[in-house]
Amino acid sequence: MFFSFGTPELLSSIGSKVEIAAAKSRIQIAVIDDNPFAPRDALLAHNFRLAEIGHDIRTVDQIAAYPIVICDVGGVAKALGSPLEGAHLVSEIRKTFPDKFLIAYTGLTYSLSITNALTAADRRLEKDASVDIWVKALEDGIEEISNARNRWVRLRRSLLERGVEIYEIFRLEQAFIKAVQKNKPNYLEEAAKSAPISSEVKDLVVKFSATAVASLIGTALGV
DSSP states (O other): OOOSSOOOOOOOGGGGOOOOOHHHOOOOEEEOOOOOTTTHHHHTTTTEEEEEOSSSOOOGGGGOSSSEEESSSSOOOOOOOOOOTTHHHHHHHHOOOOSEEEEEEEEEEEOHHHHHHGGGEHHHHHTTTTHHHHHHHHHHHHHHHHHHHHHHHHHHHHHHTTTHHHHHHHHHHHHHHHHHHHHOOOOHHHHHHHSOOOHHHHHHHHIIIIIHHHHHHHHHTTT
């Protein structure tokens, strides 16, 4: 039995509409590829901020600072030791940072195992996709990750999949709302550290607090 006092804050209270043009200037998009990124110049002309970080990814923490990640399927993240290469990396990013918006792209047809791994991506694009398709995918990503409500729902889904009790998710959600409203990411971090949840889940929420919550607050403050 538990008791809750007061009126809970609604998640919808922090889900304001995003101004895409303004958000573009603040959000850096990571590009993981073993070759020069072909749509780069066209996307820069559309005011996207791209950071080409190469192919030698040795840990998913290398992309912690990027809320949107574009990843080639072949020839990247070989140091992780999986024959699935980029598909494996996308899957691992989703496990560690479930709130990120992931775009996987390729010019080839792959095996069932790679196809299954790529279900972790939000979008799957052909390597020669038109600029219009790239712009739409990236603007969708910016709108998604800039919205505090949507960002939390992504993490909440992962918490449910990990078997976290509904009440504990509710308490973390209230801490998240307070963190955004008060512009203090540590509210969520402190709630996670004191919650009766596994160390794996605590680490997941603490990373979310340090990256997602901090960036949402920065966007709200215009920095």
